[in-house]
Amino acid sequence: MITVLGATGNTGRRVARTLLEAGEAVRAVGRDAARLRAAVPGAEHVVAGADDAAALAAAFAGADAAYVLSPFEATAPGYLEQQRRLGEAVAAALRAARVPRVVALSSLGADVEEDTGFLLSLRAQERRLAALDADVLLLRPGMFFEAFLPAVPAMREHGVHVDSIDPDVALPMVATADVADAAAAELLGPARAGVREVLGPRDLTLAAAVAALGPHLGVPGLRYVRLPQEQVRALLTAAGLPADVVDLQLRMHAAFSAGTVRPRAGRGPATSSPTTIEEWARAACGPAPAAAAVRGSRPAGA
DSSP states (O other): OEEESSTTSHHHHHHHHHHHHTTOOEEEEESOHHHHHHHSTTSEEEEOOTTOHHHHHHHHTTOSEEEEOOOOOTTSSSHHHHHHHHHHHHHHHHHHHTOSEEEEEOOTTTTOOSOOTTHHHHHHHHHHHHTSSSEEEEEEEOEEGGGGGGGHHHHHHHSEEEESSOTTOOEEEEOHHHHHHHHHHHHHSOOOOEEEEEOOSSEEOHHHHHHHHHHHHTOTTOEEEEOOHHHHHHHHHHTTOOHHHHHHHHHHHHHHHHTOSOOSSOSSTTTOOSOOHHHHHHHHSOSOOOGGGGOOOOOTTO
16 A cells, blocks of 8 residues: 555646556545545545644555655745644654655755755755655655746746746756656655655756747747846735745745755766656647737836
8 A cells, every 4th residue: 555645736646646557556645535536536535634643644554655745835824834834744644654665755955954945844854754764765856847837827928937047057847747757666666765866858947948838838939037036026925925935935046046956966867857848838838829819018127
């Protein structure tokens, strides 16, 4: 039996389905029974909140292995405190259930001590999991392609993508499907502990990534514009994000620009994954609208 947290999400759903297809018994955990039934038919379904250590311990009971993560909820104020509660609940539940093998979703940059914004919570969780009496394999992917999805409407409307990351810094970027496949492969293979980086097929600057997305969004001239941090802060605040979340995002992006968040193992067959940004965009972004539908005025500063 393998327990999968976040079984209705991007990675958890694919991990659970892949395990089922391989003949494994799967206990799928999520917050909504109907969504669990739709996402992973054939699994055992358990409804549990990510902060409910007792319910999670029951979901882990008797499991030979588990796939774990902390839900990312960017609109919740007090982000780091919330992530602490979630992380402690997961670690306590794994300890109580004595799960012998854990594959955990983390991130590049979780090895850095400070000033990495959102990634600080993942560093803390890696430490909690390392204290378990279990084989713990930490998955550290690069930036998800899916991080571009919230900006797709604005990119189509304005013809630009704006952010505060240095346009000349190349970053590992990866599809969540490839991360899920790496997790499933680890769970289906021999148990091991340590770190596995998942980096995508090639590093990309934001300028190159945005240019690659353009044709698939119906905006062939799509370009990236770097704005000053305070201008991005104002845009994110106007979009309704809490002040602490905005600050964490800007700090993470500053760490990207400084080269602080980077692979440690180096790129090779063990760390590269197959899905290109063009392949991902064709599948994820939907059909490109007519050219007239994506014309619009450019935002200030672009």
